[in-house]
Amino acid sequence: MxxxxxxxxxxxxxxxxxxxxxxxxxxxxxxxxxxxxxxxxxxxKDGQNIAMNITWVIGFPSGYEEGQYLTVDLGGTNLRTCMVTLHGRNGETEVDQEFTRLPDDIKTGTAEKLWSLVADAIGDFITKRNIRVSADKPIPLGFTFSYPAMQQRIDHGVLTTWTKGFEIKGVEGQDVVAQLEDAIAKRTVALINDTTGAMIASAYNDxxxxxxxxxxxxxxxxxxxxxxxxxxxxxxxxxxxxxxxxxxxxxxxxxxxxxxxxxxxxxxxxxxxxxxxxxxxxxxxxxxxxxxxxxxxxxxxxxxxxxxxxxxxxxxxxxxxxxxxxxxxxxxxxxxxxxxxxxxxxxxxxxxxxxxxxxxxxxxxxxxxxxxxxxxxxxxxxxxxxxxxxxxxxxxxxxxxxxxxxxxxxxxxxxxxxxxxxxxxxxxxxxEDGSGVGAAVIAAMTMKRRNDSQVLGQKK
Missing domain, CATH: 3.40.367.20 (Hexokinase; domain 1)
Incomplete structure (x- = not known):
């Protein structure tokens, strides 16, 4: 009009x-x-207007990735915890998920309160579903962190700056994977941005x-x-x-x-x-x-x-x-x-x-x-x-x-x-579901790369 x-x-x-x-x-x-x-x-070079952060996600998925993966997605409104089961490109991906709303005071609170909430959500999810976790057989975890982070490797990420109205103290300039691992058992395999997750999850099927x-x-x-x-x-x-x-x-x-x-x-x-x-x-x-x-x-x-x-x-x-x-x-x-x-x-x-x-x-x-x-x-x-x-x-x-x-x-x-x-x-x-399926596919790709590296090292 x-x-x-x-x-x-x-x-x-x-x-x-x-x-x-x-x-x-x-x-x-x-x-x-x-x-x-x-x-x-x-x-x-680093420090430019557009950060062009290196994610350490190497290549597109083959489409043959399989297995069970725990994923957690810290978004702008909710925290989403998932158990994702991959059956390959021709199979149907299974996603069991639960949402935890982020209270307003979390968004301007402290790092301790944030990671305690994340760890509690993961713990509750595992307990409710009777998921068995042990030191011998840990469940690989893909962590979707939808904020600018500088990565030196796939399981590392230093928050550059909060966006989306967040202003949580004690997180900027810190490795968010290390902070999360301090709050839960050390099982994080991959840190994923939601955009990268969307690309990889979609490429898994398309x-x-x-x-x-x-x-x-x-x-x-x-x-x-x-x-x-x-x-x-x-x-x-x-x-x-x-x-x-x-x-x-x-x-x-x-x-x-x-x-x-x-x-x-x-x-x-x-x-x-x-x-x-x-x-x-x-x-x-x-x-x-x-x-x-x-x-x-x-x-x-x-x-x-x-x-x-x-x-x-x-x-x-x-x-x-x-x-x-x-x-x-x-x-x-x-x-x-x-x-x-x-x-x-x-x-x-x-x-x-x-x-x-x-x-x-x-x-x-x-x-x-x-x-x-x-x-x-x-x-x-x-x-x-x-x-x-x-x-x-x-x-x-x-x-x-x-x-x-x-x-x-x-x-x-x-x-x-x-x-x-x-x-x-x-x-x-x-x-496709970038923060859930994408995180799982990237975790699967990372696990395969690590296993292949170990095998190559043994052969040498």
Whole structure:
């Protein structure tokens, strides 16, 4: 919809937002070009804007990995504990799982409280399911840690910085695997980022997988890079060895060179726990899309344009609106929109205010989807990737009804695909369970590599 039927004062305000939030093809290409430059900088040396963290996941899975693996996933909202049974690519993977909600005080608490909660959850899971664990036969554990970490090996990871609103004391700069192992028996085999897990879990069943991506609370991607293209890594492995890179590109353009930031984006950044960090994520990820709408409407209210005479106390609460709310405004029926609006904000909007809200939700979602193509386009251009599947996980990718179509259209613009193409050469697919199945597959790959190494050592 457009704002043609709105009063003049709202039309003018909406036109200004449209101008600020429209990202055309030329701008997408400029952003993607800068993205590629920052990706290369991250491969060349540590401490760059985009970290390009080396995961020590060597190559894609064969598809023949089998066995039982315990996995634990520390996400932004829940802790998930799983027992995953792999039967190979042609078999059906079994996942028995349990969720533990992360209390708000954990997110700003101490390392001791965090790891105690994780260890208790693992212990409860093992006890409830009568899983037998012994020193002779420990259960391999895959740990999915969805935050930026520098790894010197697969069972090691130093947290660089908390993201997603976390600010737990005593963890940044520390090896999270060691901290977890201090809280539980020493059985951790592999530390996995959720993005890498999504790529490996998807490749386990779909050999056409080229990239794993997260479009949810955060925004990130992982892909496979050859060692000879990673100048910062010194290792005895053969130069052509493929190794998974966790980009951590939510920090793209922290210097603010190309991203079209509005005053609302700047306000979100300044009011966040870490101002000046994760610039790209704060414009494109699910954690922030509802907050962008709230910032705009709160500004309009302060200017006397909307909700005059209404109690807007809920609107004034930071992060009171989520991406699901925006999706409802844009895509649901009029009855559903009004019901959701009233239940969340406490009052019913006028017809004009709802039309305005619909258009704002659309503008925010379209900009987010279009920006999300830039990192993937940069990886494809840098690696010369012409076709394949981008396995995407996250609530925005899988629950917002128009995200995939908008993302695909923008990717075609950046990569100059023919407009009359019958199909897209690079397709966004729904990722397999990266934090559960992906962690298990990586644990299986790691165990095989260790066993093969031991056998080779014995032969020598």
């Amino acid at each position: 457009d704002g043609a039927n709105l009063p003049e004062n709202l039309r003018g305000a909406l036109r200004s937002i449209e101008d600020q939030f429209t990202v055309d093809t030329a701008k997408l290409k400029q952003i993607s070009q800068r993205f590629e430059e920052e990706l290369r900088e991250g491969l060349e 050999p056409k997988t080229i990239i794993g991506a997260i479009f949810g609370t955060g925004c990130n991607a992982a892909y496979m890079e050859n060692l000879d293209s990673i100048p910062k890594l010194k290792t005895d492995l053969p130069h052509h060895t493929p190794i998974a890179i966790n980009c951590e590109y939510g920090a793209f353009d922290n210097a603010h060179r190309v991203l079209p930031r509005t005053k609302y984006d700047k306000a979100i950044d300044q009011q966040s726990p870490k101002p000046g960090e994760q610039s790209f994520e704060k414009m494109s990820a699910g954690l922030y899309l509802g907050e962008i709408y709230r910032q705009i409407m709160s500004d309009f209210y302060d200017r006397g344009l909307v909700f005059v005479g209404r109690d807007v106390s809920e609107l004034k609460k930071p992060y009171s609106l989520d991406t699901a709310f925006l999706s409802c405004l844009e895509n649901d029926s009029p009855e559903e929109r009004n019901t959701r609006f009233q239940s969340v904000l406490g009052f019913k909007p006028t017809e004009e205010e709802m039309k305005l809200s619909q258009r704002l939700a659309e503008l925010i979602a379209v900009r987010g989807a279009r920006l999300c193509t830039c990192g993937i386009a940069a990886i494809c251009r840098m690696k010369g990737i012409k076709s394949g599947h981008v396995a995407a996980d996250g609530s925005v990718a899988n629950k917002h009804p128009t995200f995939k179509a908008r993302w695909a259209g923008a990717l075609g613009e950046v990569l100059d695909w023919p407009k009359d193409r019958e199909s897209d050469p690079i397709v966004l697919t729904s990722a």
